[in-house]
Amino acid sequence: MRPTPLRRWVICWAWTCRADGGCVCWWRTAADARCLPSLAVIQEVLLVTDRQAALVTGGATRVGRFFALHLARRGYDIALHYHHSAAAAGETAATIRHQGRDCETFACDFRTGDVEGLIERVIARFPALALLVNSASTYAPGDIRETAREQLETQFGVNLFAPFLLTRAFGRRVDAGEIINIVDNKIAFEQHAYAAYLLAKKSLAELTRMAAIELAPAIRVNAIAPGVILPAAQRTSDYLAWRYAGIPLARQGEVEELGQALDYLLDNRFATGQVLFVDGGESVNRVGRHSENYPGRS
Numbered sequence: 673m674r675p676t677p678l679r680r681w682v683i684c685w686a687w688t689c690r691a692d693g694g695c696v697c698w699w700r701t702a703a704d705a706r707c708l709p710s711l712a713v714i715q716e717v718l719l720v721t722d723r724q725a726a727l728v729t730g731g732a733t734r735v736g737r738f739f740a741l742h743l744a745r746r747g748y749d750i751a752l753h754y755h756h757s758a759a760a761a762g763e764t765a766a767t768i769r770h771q772g773r774d775c776e777t778f779a780c781d782f783r784t785g786d787v788e789g790l791i792e793r794v795i796a797r798f799p800a801l802a803l804l805v806n807s808a809s810t811y812a813p814g815d816i817r818e819t820a821r822e823q824l825e826t827q828f829g830v831n832l833f834a835p836f837l838l839t840r841a842f843g844r845r846v847d848a849g850e851i852i853n854i855v856d857n858k859i860a861f862e863q864h865a866y867a868a869y870l871l872a873k874k875s876l877a878e879l880t881r882m883a884a885i886e887l888a889p890a891i892r893v894n895a896i897a898p899g900v901i902l903p904a905a906q907r908t909s910d911y912l913a914w915r916y917a918g919i920p921l922a923r924q925g926e927v928e929e930l931g932q933a934l935d936y937l938l939d940n941r942f943a944t945g946q947v948l949f950v951d952g953g954e955s956v957n958r959v960g961r962h963s964e965n966y967p968g969r970s
């Protein structure tokens with residue numbers, strides 16, 4: 673994680689103020705031996721203040737859960753957003769705390785709830801918020817003729833409006849940091865019967881580029897476009913085998929490979945506005961295999 677020497681200094685100074693009961697500057701403290709904090713205390717303060725926090729949306733289960741655990745291993749404290757999965761969120765939070773990182777869960781329905789208020793709630797709990805991972809998503813089939821207005825609103829509400837509003841609030845409230853949007857490799861396929869979902873995800877990829885320019889240089893904004901990583905539980909093995917046959921690397925991806933993409937985008941400080949596909953080349957191949965054009969039972 674990036675060193676933050678200025679923040680370290682300021683918080684050490686503030687600690688000295690609190691510990692002494694008065695507003696004593698660091699150099700004055702040094703002149704008064706009684707006011708000097710022990711080396712152990714200084715080290716503890718340095719460790720705590722070096723910790724940045726990440727908000728992971730949809731972080732209770734599946735891919736979002738993996739991102740939250742991965743970021744905790746990288747040293748972030750975690751603000752874990754969830755919608756319905758309260759029990760899973762609690763379990764994930766307990767695992768993160770067990771790893772030695774702070775974690776708090778935050779409920780919010782991105783269709784009807786106070787999305788921007790989520791950033792305020794997170795910052796109240798984690799003032800060092802420095803990373804937003806927009807992973808929450810909803811996924812419903814339907815071509816243009818079939819798509820009802822309500823479905824359009826839900827798909828856009830969760831997959832685009834919520835990341836937009838979170839980006840806006842993050843951009844206003846965070847001085848320096850990163851945003852990672854999780855899109856989908858199927859944004860590269862044109863013939864796909866998930867019209868509302870895909871249009872929202874394509875727009876999220878555009879938002880990534882737009883926000884990268886608007887929020888630079890303080891905030892870098894990138895996206896990851898996963899391929900088949902964790903298929904929906906109901907997918908049949910025949911369908912998955914057919915799907916893998918359309919992937920140049922001929923296999924399913926692993927969540928750890930998404931973690932490597934996340935690490936790259938966080939570590940490479942000259943990368944912004946990028947959409948990194950992690951899909952075994954499926955998007956380059958443009959075979960476009962999916963449940964709607966599978967000849968059997970998907």
Ligand SMILES: NC(=O)c1ccc[n+]([C@@H]2O[C@H](COP(=O)([O-])OP(=O)(O)OC[C@H]3O[C@@H](n4cnc5c(N)ncnc54)[C@H](OP(=O)(O)O)[C@@H]3O)[C@@H](O)[C@H]2O)c1
Binds near residue numbers: 734807
């Ligand atoms: N899995 C894959 O192989 C794959 C492939 C391509 C792209 N992706 C993308 O990667 C990301 C994570 O994938 P995933 O499969 O783990 O996603 P997922 O299981 O479909 O959904 C992630 C989370 O989104 C939250 N969510 C749904 N509706 C919500 C709402 N109205 N308000 C707030 N949160 C809501 C849910 O939280 P609760 O459970 O708490 O309700 C859910 O756990 C998604 O953006 C997805 O599009 C995944």
